[in-house]
Amino acid sequence: MKRLFFYILLTFLCYGYSVSKHTDSLKQRLLKSDADTTKVKLLAKLGFEYAFIDPDSSRLFCHQAIDLAEDIDFTRGSADAYNSLAISYDIEGNHEVSITYFLTALDLYNKIDNREGLARIYNNCGMVYQSLGDTLRSLEFHNQSLALEKELGDPTGIGYSMTQIASIHLQMEHYDSALVYYRSALELLEEIGDVQGLSYVHWGMGELYMYTNNTEKALEHSRQAYELFVQDENRKGMSETSIIMGRTYLKQKDYAKAEEQLLFALGLCKELEAKNVMLECLLSLSEMYKQQSKFDEALAYYEQYTALKDTVLKSEMTANIKEIESKYNFEKQQQQIALLNKENNFQTRLRNIFIVVAITISCLLVMLYWAYLSKARTMEVLKTKNKEIEKKNSIIAIEKQNALAAAQAKTDFLSVMSHEIRTPMNVVIGSIYLLMEDNPKPAQLENLNMLKFSAENLLTLLNDILDLNKLESGKLELESIPFDFNLLIKGISTGYSAEADKKGIKFLLDIDEQIPSQLIGDPGRLSQILNNLISNGIKFTEEGSVSFSIKVVGKSHKKVKLKFVVEDTGIGIPEEKQDSIFNNFTQANSNTTRKYGGSGLGLAITKQILKLFGSEISVKSKEGKGSKFSFKLSFKNDHVLEKA
Template sequence: MKTNCNHIKPNTFIVAIFSFLMLFAMYSQDTAEFPKDLDYYFSLARKYKNQNKIDIALETIKKAADIAEKNEDEKGQIDCFHQYALLYLKINNIERSKFYWERTKVLLNNIAYPFGSSQNAYLEAIYLYLENNNFQAEEKLAYIRQLSNDRNLINHVVLAEANINFQKTNYKKAATNYNALIINSDIYEKEYLTTLGHLGLAKVNYIINPKESPENATEALKLAKKNGFINELLEANTLLSKGYEKIGDFNSSLLYNRNLLKIKDSIYNLNKLKLNTRTADDIHIETLETENRRIEDRLKEAVDSKSRSESTTIVAFAILAIISLLAISLYRNNQIKVRTNTLLQKTNEELEVAKDDAVKAMESKTNFLSTVSHELRTPLYAVTGLTNLLLDENPNESQKDHLKSLKFSGDYLLNFINDILQVNKIDAQKLETLQIEFSLKKTLHDVIDSLQQSAKSNNTSLRLNFDDKVSYLLMSDPIKISQILINLVGNAIKFTKNGEVTLTVKQLKTIDDIATIYFEVKDTGIGISEELQESIFDSFEQGSIQINREYGGTGLGLTIVKSLLGLFGSTIRLESTKGKGSIFSFELDLKRKDTLVDDMAFEITPAEFVFEGLHLLIVEDNKINQVITKKMLSKKEMTSDIANNGMEAIELAKTNRYDAILMDIHMPGISGVEATVEIRKFNKEIPIIALTAISLDDSVENFFEAGCNDIVTKPFKPEFFYQKIGENIFSKKN
């Protein structure tokens, strides 16, 4: 029996044709050329972005997003959304940039993706910077450094820090950041970041050193021309025109101003030939609208045609069905956006709570470590004090060996506690750099002298190469500079046996009264493998368990160096080959004091004091420490009274005459600081030396403000203890 096509229902035709169209679309996709991977499109988009071809970059990311969606690759989708957000930042469309950034926050809530989280935090830091919330932006950038070691992302963090410092008019720190970009080793954007580094230095020097600004701008111009960085080409010519005008070279200024006009004209003509920059959604929606208009035109032609047929009607129904599906899809997307915004608001609230919890946890950790380190110092004072006393009492040879071992263990434990306290203070932002006059040459010799014995025990020569161009007197923080160098040189000695350690210091340049000093510590030791160089500055990290067992140490030295240099706005650099040694280097900007007298004594010889007959007051609540301190005084033929707390100290100071008071700070009842304040009300002359196990919350400035003349930190070396007593008593008498 034949089938009569005229009797088939229209609905059956609609289903059949729609199915055919869907199958054809699927077949077309399957037979198309297999697309490139995500990294290929990201690399291509990065290139177009840096050349300011934003529309092409957006279309490229759209291709990557299609791949990620097809493969249900959530991490790939997150990366694509981040790229969209960065591209919108490039054209200053902050609102659309934040839209994609917020979508990534929702996706990151469902999966663990550290790189995605660090990129998300980076975008948030940029938004904060654009809103002039510089402090919060810097906090976010510091968090990224802890979260990620991706070189490209860290280079962009350095760029953001440079821009923030420039915005804060902290030009020295900004220059340090821009210099770091110039020597970057980025595998994706090396030349682009170098260009931005030169442009940044040109802007900084335009303000602080106009003669050097054109040199940096010229380097940026060369790179921008070579790589087609349009925006940077404009900025370089602008800086050259302004820079030469500022230093009075008007011919050169006019030349670059003309170049600027030519470039702007060529860009204008080019823009007339290409589409305006569009977002990925704009491109997608515009394509749908164009297709809809084309279908509607064809439908109108079919309806107006005199030769209507049943097949035309069926096609019309199919087209209308497709349009309806598209409309439904757009409606669903809008609903998803509404739900996403609601979810984002909830997620933001949860993140705020999590942030507060993290801050509380950090404070608890800091307080715990501070308390532990402080409490350990008190019994350690007894251990080291009694050991020193026993060594002075002529023990027999077998006892002497045991006591020396005990002294070594006590010193090692003390160094460990000091390192923990130092890291804790840095983490809690309790440290600031001082600005006092000092001799860098003397500081360096003190460092070398203090480490010579360690070098000799390893059969290693320790040398100092000092540039005589360095100013004799400088303004900075000699204590923290000494700490940095002692850690670096001591570390080099520890890992170098039968070799050589060299400390090199030279002056790179001077701008007005600021000298840039280069420091380098080079050794011929075991070296550090390339894969361990990234983590060697982390806390408690020495490279491997074997190294820790063989050489000992806490693994905190390089962490302290990195953190202390951060206070100076500087960074540590490392070059090393395993088995051939290491080179650690950094730069500091120090204020010169050449106008001061340069003939002051280089070395200060410790004075010899006669302590016989002196009478001191010991203020100490710990019974063992009382005995040790009293015994140390009696060895130098000094007598003493003991006050068990602050109130007793005040009463004894009122009723007796003392040559000096040794004041413990942490005591039950009133503290040593409060007791000092009370004593100063009726006796302003007596020397008061704070004898304390200093903790995280202690402020040295508070001790001096209360009326203390000096500070000796427990545990201490006997010779240092006697020297401080003599200086404060006899200098007062003189």
């Protein structure tokens, strides 16, 4: 589904422009032109042409067009140039920078009420947000584009927008809605005879019918798409539709035809070096042979799949690092423009520290994240192979030993990297405090506070990842030491009471007076659990209160059993999400992450620490009403300290 969207993106990204193959002709026209407005148009068009072959040259032309357009107050020219500039970044996969320029172009088109330009930009923004995974925002922009194209009476634009909206609904598994838009687009594009557009509509409908198990319809549309791709000499489209036909035949248990289509697609993928398409093809072949109990062939294709997957992941990691560098270069450029007339030695030093630290930390985090995914993938491959090839004991034993060694190496790497990253982070935070004591200017102090906030949050995330790694590898051990229970609870409640006051909510504390003051246990991990639960309660509560209570539920001469309850009147948790929130990197929904932030590790770590205590956490929640978390822990009495 994502590849279908990508090919449509390349075909329709700048709908409204006619892609010229004669850049030399454009340059000659530019040299002969005397009118400034004509120069702006030609520069913007050159920027668009070069976006697909030389992004750096494209941006040079676009910036020249923008500067000239601003000098002569030519708003339409500026908007066209910003649109081409955005495309140059989007083609490279730098979607965050791309959407910034698309939205700038959108404001300019709005200013002059250029309906055709607005339709094009709404369409482009929708595609970029779909690339970023924000399907709801993408759907909103495409609907706006469709409304404008209907107003303009442009059948081609209407057909393309309907195809985009259908692909989004297909991605969201809204199959009925997707089918409605695909059928409308099909009817319209058939009327105007748009072969290229029809090929993608038939492709999408073939994929939709495959997902909904209507195999006859899936084959019918896939064959039509294939014939159109052959007519258009689109070998990538031919390979994709062959995979859809192969997977559809696999659903029909027609293994001979499935094998024929998938092997043909695999050959095309190898010729085109289309690695992502090849991954799907290899996995489908492995599944086909497994269904026929041909385990040797299934294993061979699965091993090709995992080897290629590792190669693709490494390539993506390299691309991510380049994208990060590009983003920070972009931010650096914006900072230099804003501070050009106020630059001094202190500002230069601060900016350089920020850029170096940000790029270094980002690269390290990408490596850390890749290591974590690689570890998880290795363990999953190990489990799958153990289930599928039980009869091949000697082969399994060797592969299991190798996989465990790799998993242990990655676990050790994750642990070492977490420790190593924390050391420079502490240095960074210390440097920030020193700079803040150097009497910075108000504007500089704001930047330092922002950097301090980001660095401290990043250090917290690193600590969470380190704890999670220790818990998963079984290396985290609980302490059993005397501690002052009342002092610990007072320290926690005092801090959160002040935080609640800042938000305008109440923080209620109810501590049972029968609890002994001196106990034996692990005060550090108890504090970590309570901090996670109380901070979540305050973070997700906009009005009302957060209450924290501790009650004695069992007591003997040597031990005391306590029940801890944290309850809030916040946003609550949907019933279907109340189990999954304790999984790693999981929150109630994506909107929660965007609005409130957080890594999704706190509750997962809390649950695993309580498991070490021999306890478990329970949750009761109603969406929009609030949540209640509770657990029970036993502690030894420290009678010696009590008497003292």
